[in-house]
Amino acid sequence: MGKFAPWVGYLIALLGLPQLFDSVLAITIFNQMAIAIVFALSYNMLLGQGGMLSFGHAVYFGLGGFMAVHALILIEFETVYFSITLIPLVGGLIGLIAAIFVGSFSTHKAGTVFAMISLGIGELVAASSLIFVSFFGGEAGVSADRTFGPPFFGIEFFQDVEIYYLSAGWVFASTVFMYLFTQTPAGSMANAVRDNPERAEFIGYSARRVRFISFCSSGFFAGVAGGLFALNYEFITEENLNAVTSGRVLLMAYIGGLGYFIGPIIGAVVLTLMNSLLSNYTELWMLYLGIMFVLTVLFLPRGFAGFIMMHQTAWLSGRLSSLVLPYLITGIPAIMFGGSILAAIEMLHHGGESFGFLFVTLDSGNALHWFALTSVGAASHFACRLSLGQLTSAWEEANQSEDTTERGPS
């Protein structure tokens, strides 16, 4: 039962969210999250588990999405007749076919060569999509209507929330299958080839073949995500297969935490939330996203999931509670320091006019405000530096190995 508990929790979370938050905005965000989760998980399959850094993963997402929209058009004109619940499968198959084709020559090497081929393919496909207007629709993209298919148990998918439940089903199934993939011999070999291709070859596995299998599976799930995108938005443009989308999925997977299965899910949720909520509050959210990304790479190389997993030792030995107070002592000034940096950036941005920041109104023309901000920033920075020592020692104490401390009754 304990093995299945996370999955039951995941399913309940997926199905329960629209019950808790049922506004139109919330459903829109949940739909975006569903797409992002599948896409980011498929990317992690490639980079986190297979060790292949791709700068063109959006190709499989986009091609799957385009074909899915075309499939919707075919349903609309009654050329073919099947339920739109299967549209993500169409996207997945197209992603798979594209991945089989590209993978046949790109998985020869991992590392820089693979990264460069993926960049080249990404640019080629993005540029071709603007040339072949009849299929890709040029700058405007192609659009369809999802409501023409045969109803699915009486549901005709007029509303976004109905699409959300459909997506949730696909997200859950995709997550389960991607997790199961990591448990298969192919998944274990993917890790082996990532860590040491030479040794994998010596025990009789073709590193290329192993990479090819990971690459194709990853392309399939990227295509599924593209199909979900097509169902949700009912249109798709060139932007969904170019370098910007490829970059975004890299960002999500990396910030969430590569190598941990749950990492990309965290990354997808956090980035989608930032994307849709933060952009309401500030024009500079892209700048903050960039800062966050660079700081994550610098200080949390294993992402948010890695940060959480760092506490495993302390948790298992029951000493996690001893870390709460030290975290608060260092964390509060750290947050204040970060906040004053943000306030300074916003003040520079709003040259000369006053604006609301959190609970106060700031005016960049007012020297007193600058003075107050600098003092808060400097004081919190100082407090942060001062308290860092106690956090480090508390951390070391909580993570001491079992041998050096006395064992409690078992």
Place this chain on the structure above:
Amino acid sequence: MLEVFVFSTLNGLVTGLLLFMLASGLTLIFSMMGVLNFAHASFYMLGAYFAYSVSLKLGFWAGLFFAPLLVGTLGALVERYALRRVHAHGHVAELVFTFGLAFLIEEAVQFFWGADTKNYRSPDLLDFPLFVLFGQEFSAYRGFMIAISVGIFLVLFYVLTRSRIGIIIQAAITHPHTVANLGHNVPLIFMVVFGVGTALAGVAGVIAGPVLTTFPGMAVVLGSIVFVIVVIGGLGSLGGAFVASLMIGLLQSYAIASNLGMSDLLNLLGLDFSRDHPLNDLWTLTLPQIAPVLPFLLLVLVLIFRPTGLAGKREE
């Protein structure tokens, strides 16, 4: 016809040499640290913006002097305080870091200078036609661009192969531990080379800004092309980068100037398709249309058939 050819060659030369200025720094940094710096073109963009800001106060020539210095200092700081830290986490982390840095620099440029195009102009001193050929003018500024690029190439080549510093740098690339044992500060050498590499990108930005327009997307426009050049030329090879830069520059400029298309090829083969053929877009392709894609096509082909590039070393 000849007139088109001559001018495409000249323009291709200008573009190619400009690309080389970026590629030389990138390939130098690659051979040193084994990492492709995604943010390299962002330093080129910073060069243009710094020069624009300086030129508003002190004029173009001051910009040409100060902007590369600023960019180089910034590059050295990035190496010292960020890249060195990420290096411990492996190559993927480094590549991803430079990718994030490129993203951040683009946003920062929009923050400080705004999203609009800047009116960064070439100096009045060079505002005259250098020569007139077939009734078309070739501006002195373009001649100046060629002169600067060639000059930098010669100086770089001389310093790297003939001077004592160059020999130490080359040794540090292949045998860092031995060089360190001989008493040289290898991390400092790396920092300086990174700084000089980014400063070169800065110079390219200063002189390209007025011609290619100074706007926040200018790094993206050139960024991936420079990657292509470095890979096609053979990672780490300065000579290969030089040949590949000129090749890509000329290829693009010829493709844009030509008016050949698929229809000509089909005529040659005696084939004809009606307008409503499903693949009509394919049959009506023209060379100028696919000019931006050609470098990437070349990249993929080179990587498939000769992954070490034109002048790359044979893989172990």
